[in-house]
Amino acid sequence: MPYLSRLLNSQVSDSADEVIGRLEDVLVKVKAGEYSPLEYVVIKRRHHKKRIFIPYEAVENFSREEVSLRTLYSKINILDSLPDGYIRLNRDVMDQQIVDVAGARVVRVNDLRIGDFEGRMCVLGIDVSLRGFLRRLGLTWLDFFGLFKVNLIDWRKAQPVKGVLKLDSVSKDLIKLHPADIANIVEDLSVKQGGNLVLSLDKNMAARVFEEIDPEIQKILISSLSPEHAARISESMSIDELVDLIQSLPQHQSKQLLEYVEQDRMKKVKKLLSYEDDTAGGLMTTDYLAGLPDETVEMTVEKIRKLSDSFRSVNYVYVIDEKGKYRGVISFRKLLVSSPQELLKDIMKRSMHLPVLHPKQSIKNVAHLMTKYDLNSAAVVDQDNKFLGVVTVDDVMRVLVPNA
Amino acid sequence: MSVIGPGIIAGTADNDAGGITTYSVAGAQFGYHLIWVLFLITFVLAVTQEMGARLGIVSGKGLAALIRENFPFKATFFIILLSFIANWANILAEFAGISAVANIYGIPNWLFVLSSAGLISWLVISGNFKNIQRIFLTSSVLYLAYVLAGFMSHPDWSAAVKSIVVPSWIPTKDFLFMAIALIGTTVTIWGQFFIQSYFAEKGVRTQDLNLARADVYLGSFWTNFVAFFIIVATAGTLYVHGIAISDAADAAKALEPFAGTLAKHLFAWGLYNASMLGAGVVTISTAYTITEAFGWEGKVNAGFKESSSFYKLFLFCIFSTALIVLIPNFPLIPVLVTSQALNTFVLPVLFFFLLRLLNRQDIMGSHRNGLTLNIFGWLTILSLFGLNLAYFIYLIVSNLR
Numbered sequence: 001m002p003y004l005s006r007l008l009n010s011q012v013s014d015s016a017d018e019v020i021g022r023l024e025d026v027l028v029k030v031k032a033g034e035y036s037p038l039e040y041v042v043i044k045r046r047h048h049k050k051r052i053f054i055p056y057e058a059v060e061n062f063s064r065e066e067v068s069l070r071t072l073y074s075k076i077n078i079l080d081s082l083p084d085g086y087i088r089l090n091r092d093v094m095d096q097q098i099v100d101v102a103g104a105r106v107v108r109v110n111d112l113r114i115g116d117f118e119g120r121m122c123v124l125g126i127d128v129s130l131r132g133f134l135r136r137l138g139l140t141w142l143d144f145f146g147l148f149k150v151n152l153i154d155w156r157k158a159q160p161v162k163g164v165l166k167l168d169s170v171s172k173d174l175i176k177l178h179p180a181d182i183a184n185i186v187e188d189l190s191v192k193q194g195g196n197l198v199l200s201l202d203k204n205m206a207a208r209v210f211e212e213i214d215p216e217i218q219k220i221l222i223s224s225l226s227p228e229h230a231a232r233i234s235e236s237m238s239i240d241e242l243v244d245l246i247q248s249l250p251q252h253q254s255k256q257l258l259e260y261v262e263q264d265r266m267k268k269v270k271k272l273l274s275y276e277d278d279t280a281g282g283l284m285t286t287d288y289l290a291g292l293p294d295e296t297v298e299m300t301v302e303k304i305r306k307l308s309d310s311f312r313s314v315n316y317v318y319v320i321d322e323k324g325k326y327r328g329v330i331s332f333r334k335l336l337v338s339s340p341q342e343l344l345k346d347i348m349k350r351s352m353h354l355p356v357l358h359p360k361q362s363i364k365n366v367a368h369l370m371t372k373y374d375l376n377s378a379a380v381v382d383q384d385n386k387f388l389g390v391v392t393v394d395d396v397m398r399v400l401v402p403n404a
Numbered sequence: 405m406s407v408i409g410p411g412i413i414a415g416t417a418d419n420d421a422g423g424i425t426t427y428s429v430a431g432a433q434f435g436y437h438l439i440w441v442l443f444l445i446t447f448v449l450a451v452t453q454e455m456g457a458r459l460g461i462v463s464g465k466g467l468a469a470l471i472r473e474n475f476p477f478k479a480t481f482f483i484i485l486l487s488f489i490a491n492w493a494n495i496l497a498e499f500a501g502i503s504a505v506a507n508i509y510g511i512p513n514w515l516f517v518l519s520s521a522g523l524i525s526w527l528v529i530s531g532n533f534k535n536i537q538r539i540f541l542t543s544s545v546l547y548l549a550y551v552l553a554g555f556m557s558h559p560d561w562s563a564a565v566k567s568i569v570v571p572s573w574i575p576t577k578d579f580l581f582m583a584i585a586l587i588g589t590t591v592t593i594w595g596q597f598f599i600q601s602y603f604a605e606k607g608v609r610t611q612d613l614n615l616a617r618a619d620v621y622l623g624s625f626w627t628n629f630v631a632f633f634i635i636v637a638t639a640g641t642l643y644v645h646g647i648a649i650s651d652a653a654d655a656a657k658a659l660e661p662f663a664g665t666l667a668k669h670l671f672a673w674g675l676y677n678a679s680m681l682g683a684g685v686v687t688i689s690t691a692y693t694i695t696e697a698f699g700w701e702g703k704v705n706a707g708f709k710e711s712s713s714f715y716k717l718f719l720f721c722i723f724s725t726a727l728i729v730l731i732p733n734f735p736l737i738p739v740l741v742t743s744q745a746l747n748t749f750v751l752p753v754l755f756f757f758l759l760r761l762l763n764r765q766d767i768m769g770s771h772r773n774g775l776t777l778n779i780f781g782w783l784t785i786l787s788l789f790g791l792n793l794a795y796f797i798y799l800i801v802s803n804l805r
Binding site: 005095096097107108109110128133136137190191192193195220221223224 | 463464465469472473477478480481604605606607608609698699
């Protein structure tokens with residue numbers, strides 16, 4: 001089975017051994033999760049500027065020794081313009097970056113492996129190894145100990161970047177990745193391509209991916225986007241992450257971003273902005289589920305159904321009275337096993353028995369307390385026991401282990 | 405964009421160990437005769453840096469990646485290899501500078517060079533280099549000492565100013581070689597890759613193109629402004645007294661009119677500062693270029709594990725050069741000047757790729773090069789090529805005799 005680099009530039013002849021020209025490129029259609037059959041070969045004829053496109057069915061041999069056609073050149077149905085919707089393996093894939101979906105990383109293509117799949121000649125794999133590198137230089141003989149192994153990425157698990165990394169063609173596999181993995185890929189790509197990838201995701205996913213990106217790169221990305229696009233992402237970000245981002249930006253940029261924040265979110269954002277970064281107040285989020293003491297389990301479950309889309313990881317309902325005072329907390333498990341008509345105040349764990357955080361407590365303190373009491377999340381209250389927000393264990397981890 | 409842009413960083417790092425030495429030697433050996441070359445270089449630097457910045461901003465990619473994606477594989481390999489060699493020689497020059505500082509103070513060479521190499525590596529790997537970079541950049545005000553020294557040496561100002569615009573030529577091999585070295589230390593291979601990657605990595609938007617231009621123009625002016633005064637200072641002191649520079653301590657004498665006995669310390673610290681900044685910036689740029697071209701990129705910010713090839717390359721460049729410098733009786737000045745000349749030999753090839761890319765409609769769109777820039781670019785390539793060719797002819801002819 002040949003490599004594309006070995007075939008490119010070889011002479012193409014027809015069934016009468018008449019030389020037509022040189023193989024310049026090969027066209028394929030990319031479909032997510034499939035090996036792409038070769039569809040057209042692009043031929044450069046001597047002394048002709050215009051390239052010709054010959055359907056792959058007309059090709060008899062496609063190997064290192066010979067590239068030849070089945071019939072006479074004169075009998076072939078030749079296209080002299082490029083059909084739409086194809087990508088060129090040489091121009092658009094070779095030497096370009098591709099997203100290795102399985103490995104959640106971006107790599108550069110050194111060569112392409114072509115071969116027979118279910119009776120058709122297809123692109124099977126992408127060579128990203130040093131061996132492919134040597135092959136391109138014509139220096140494979142240097143590797144006489146066979147030290148360099150070929151490392152192929154399955155074509156079906158790869159996503160070309162050039163030209164096609166757009167909204168409608170991002171492969172399904174890519175979207176299925178965990179936001180943290182997509183974030184990894186975005187970090188690997190150039191700022192422009194990374195920005196395009198984020199924008200091609202739906203609003204919620206885009207925000208979740210964005211939150212996972214390294215803060216330094218977040219900053220660069222957001223300032224490279226137009227204000228509208230930046231707003232589209234920030235709209236769905238959780239409040240605490242948004243506040244972190246705003247704090248890291250220079251003033252004129254953070255102002256611009258704030259202009260797009262909705263009125264009711266704005267109040268929360270402003271509140272959070274007033275706390276120091278590494279305190280409970282700076283760590284907490286104001287995205288939490290709250291219920292009144294006299295509401296029933298049924299009402300609360302209904303509320304969760306409606307709202308769960310707009311919240312990230314929520315495992316507790318906080319019971320807060322009309323005056324905004326913290327009364328207690330109920331885990332989802334408790335909600336599940338309680339009967340629908342029970343009132344929240346009767347099944348909650350009362351706040352007076354629970355450890356709470358105060359906004360000025362340092363991160364060290366917070367981590368200590370959460371570890372000591374095995375808490376996944378803890379409520380933040382002020383001196384009058386007024387409920388302010390929630391610190392979750394992943395907010396703390398992010399600060400303590402910044403490079404994960 | 406922050407106040408200190410990549411243009412300023414590149415411009416300051418341009419006056420690195422090799423730069424200071426080459427300017428000093430140029431002034432000491434040929435007085436004002438080479439200043440007009442410097443004047444032309446300023447424009448060449450400004451124009452090529454602008455092209456690099458524009459290419460980076462519009463395409464969002466580094467130069468190495470663009471060359472790989474748009475030119476044959478073998479051509480890519482060839483230019484990247486040449487660039488690597490030129491850059492490596494440049495880094496060698498930085499450590500030669502550090503070793504010179506050790507000599508001035510009589511510190512054991514190996515101790516000083518290796519600990520400096522260790523320090524730079526630690527700064528870059530731990531991610532602290534960006535912060536420390538500010539210190540190096542700020543300390544580059546030390547260069548102002550040369551400006552003052554230039555004045556204190558009571559140079560013949562009318563002759564110095566006249567030499568900016570009136571070309572003069574001494575038909576010797578050494579003069580030509582010095583002119584080539586002067587170009588090579590100012591318009592650098594690493595600087596071309598550096599400026600483009602920096603702008604691309606920062607995600608600067610095309611709307612801010614003019615800010616970027618201001619930055620690179622300022623950087624180009626600054627580097628040559630300093631270079632001018634170094635030449636004036638050495639011309640006014642060493643050249644008029646017929647002192648040829650044979651080691652770095654001689655170059656410090658240029659500062660004596662201004663600093664007196666302090667001259668030695670001022671020179672040493674200026675040189676150390678320049679070498680450390682250069683060693684960091686040039687090596688980062690080199691490792692980045694290679695990983696980008698060959699597809700081993702990982703985010704430099706992401707830490708050691710995620711971009712190990714970057715750091716391996718980085719460490720290789722630092723320690724291979726540091727060790728070579730430690731070889732006893734290492735011929736410092738010739739190596740420094742030769743490393744700059746090597747740069748000039750590779751430049752026209754690199755600019756050829758650069759110009760081709762800047763004329764691509766599919767990459768640059770409406771920001772393609774205009775006719776004037778193209779003519780200027782081609783003139784630059786041709787003159788560089790001509791200079792290199794002339795040098796080889798000189799070399800052959802003088803060997804035949």
